[in-house]
Amino acid sequence: MGMVTDNHQSIWKIYQKLYFTFGSQHWWPAETPLEVMLGAILTQNTAWKNVEKAISALKTKGLLNLNQLIRVSPQQLAQLIKPTGYYRIKTQRLLALIRWLHEKGGIEKIKYIPTPTLRAALLKCYGVGPETADSILLYALGRPVFVIDSYTRRILSRYGIIQGDEPYEILKEWIEKSIRLVIGDNTRQLVSVFNEFHALLVQLGKKYCRPHPQCYGCPLAAD
DNA sequence: GTCCAGGGTTCGT
DNA sequence: ACGAACCATGGA
Numbered sequence: 001m002g003m004v005t006d007n008h009q010s011i012w013k014i015y016q017k018l019y020f021t022f023g024s025q026h027w028w029p030a031e032t033p034l035e036v037m038l039g040a041i042l043t044q045n046t047a048w049k050n051v052e053k054a055i056s057a058l059k060t061k062g063l064l065n066l067n068q069l070i071r072v073s074p075q076q077l078a079q080l081i082k083p084t085g086y087y088r089i090k091t092q093r094l095l096a097l098i099r100w101l102h103e104k105g106g107i108e109k110i111k112y113i114p115t116p117t118l119r120a121a122l123l124k125c126y127g128v129g130p131e132t133a134d135s136i137l138l139y140a141l142g143r144p145v146f147v148i149d150s151y152t153r154r155i156l157s158r159y160g161i162i163q164g165d166e167p168y169e170i171l172k173e174w175i176e177k178s179i180r181l182v183i184g185d186n187t188r189q190l191v192s193v194f195n196e197f198h199a200l201l202v203q204l205g206k207k208y209c210r211p212h213p214q215c216y217g218c219p220l221a222a223d
Numbered sequence: 224g225t226c227c228a229g230g231g232t233t234c235g236t
Numbered sequence: 237a238c239g240a241a242c243c244a245t246g247g248a
Binding site for chain 3: 225228231235
């Protein structure tokens, strides 16, 4: 009903077309899971180019590890992440996530927490909403969850696959189910496809699916 | 100058 | 449950 199509196959067709058009996106561009987690906060409503500046500044200061981050001053942190905008509130969000991770005993410990439990725990962290939580679960921790963002809504609604205003969880589970119906329940394959698909939608969105669109040359337009 | 970027929280209704 | 205001820098 809410979805325009009862055919989950259309999601897979879009994924395939994007993958064969743009190729592998090699997400997330980070060296460690911790770096992904910090980046997930820093990129909220922010161009990735600005996040790179902040990550680079943190790296230069030797702060890209939990032992240093747990004792960094909010003032220094705010100074270093300034290029990402919202730097005061993002400082609080980073500190909340850092403290949570430290209390849990670090990345090596949370590896063993089941995905639903972990997702609920992440969502309780100040500044971590559904998209940030799912980005962390997928790109930092390799869990088979799909990330919904504004590009996903814009692109899929513009092509009539969805209405666009569905609640986050509804869209997430519908797309996860669509992919599972095609490729099955193998976790490694699901993670691989969810990883590429979200990155490809962002790539397409940046190039061809702007808020006020012209969409010239969009590879999905030929259908 | 205006609009947007790899969102989330808070506070009205 | 939904909408609007708010956060703030940098590039097009």
